[in-house]
Amino acid sequence: MKRILVSNDDGVHAPGLHALAQAMAPLGDVTVVAPLTEQSAASHALTIHHPLRVREVGPKVLAVDGTPTDCVLLAVREFLDELPDLVVSGINQGGNMGEDVIYSGTVAAAMEGALLGIPAVAFSLASRESRDFGPAADMAARLVRALLGKSLPPRFLLNVNIPALPEDRIQGFRAAKLGSRVYEDDIVRKTDPRGRDYFWIGGADPVWSKSPDSDFQAVQDGFASITPLRLDHTAEEGYGVLAGLDLERS
Ligand code: MN
Numbered sequence: 001m002k003r004i005l006v007s008n009d010d011g012v013h014a015p016g017l018h019a020l021a022q023a024m025a026p027l028g029d030v031t032v033v034a035p036l037t038e039q040s041a042a043s044h045a046l047t048i049h050h051p052l053r054v055r056e057v058g059p060k061v062l063a064v065d066g067t068p069t070d071c072v073l074l075a076v077r078e079f080l081d082e083l084p085d086l087v088v089s090g091i092n093q094g095g096n097m098g099e100d101v102i103y104s105g106t107v108a109a110a111m112e113g114a115l116l117g118i119p120a121v122a123f124s125l126a127s128r129e130s131r132d133f134g135p136a137a138d139m140a141a142r143l144v145r146a147l148l149g150k151s152l153p154p155r156f157l158l159n160v161n162i163p164a165l166p167e168d169r170i171q172g173f174r175a176a177k178l179g180s181r182v183y184e185d186d187i188v189r190k191t192d193p194r195g196r197d198y199f200w201i202g203g204a205d206p207v208w209s210k211s212p213d214s215d216f217q218a219v220q221d222g223f224a225s226i227t228p229l230r231l232d233h234t235a236e237e238g239y240g241v242l243a244g245l246d247l248e249r250s
Pocket of ligand 1: 009010039040041092093105106
């Protein structure tokens with residue numbers, strides 16, 4: 001029996017988490033460890049300045065009052081008797097494409113799995129509104145069934161975005177690279193009742209630069225995008241820049 005750890009960033013009560021846990025149930029022994037409250041855009045934050053409490057909110061469902069990263073770390077190091085075979089995160093309410101993977105707590109939970117040496121997949125439903133996680137959960141099950149038992153490269157994860165479409169209108173999976181977000185009108189500046197300015201980040205829907213092989217385009221075309229991500233951020237092309245710098249003491 002494969003062991004599957006399920007987490008997310010929308011919190012332990014999110015419908016997408018339950019849909020994912022249910023979809024995983026026929027495929028393995030499922031444990032859910034998720035944040036007590038919503039942690040969207042928590043990125044890869046680790047809680048180090050206050051203690052973390054854990055609460056059992058259901059059979060094999062634990063809530064931690066921390067971040068997605070805290071959840072996966074504690075699950076693997078403290079709560080589970082053995083290493084899971086797979087970490088799955090989601091299903092997030094809203095897409096995590098392009099640069100969003102940098103801010104995403106959903107992706108971070110999967111990334112933490114990869115850091116701990118466990119194959120991991122992040123799932124997002126590319127809609128802020130649709131509450132129908134069923135088709136996305138079916139796609140998640142299809143992918144995980146294919147992945148379990150396969151050996152994957154170390155320190156590697158998959159980022160999956162599923163269009164909010166009925167099952168029969170999803171075209172299948174398409175391998176895609178991270179797209180690129182065009183930042184415009186995404187900060188709202190207003191005045192509060194006491195006359196002071198306030199700012200609200202993330203107002204507008206994201207706009208994406210057009211690229212035919214991007215995750216954004218795949219979802220637009222009705223496919224579930226799959227993007228392999230690595231943890232090594234080294235930019236090899238940067239060595240040339242460094243070589244050209246005069247770094248001698250003057
Ligand atoms: Mn979220």
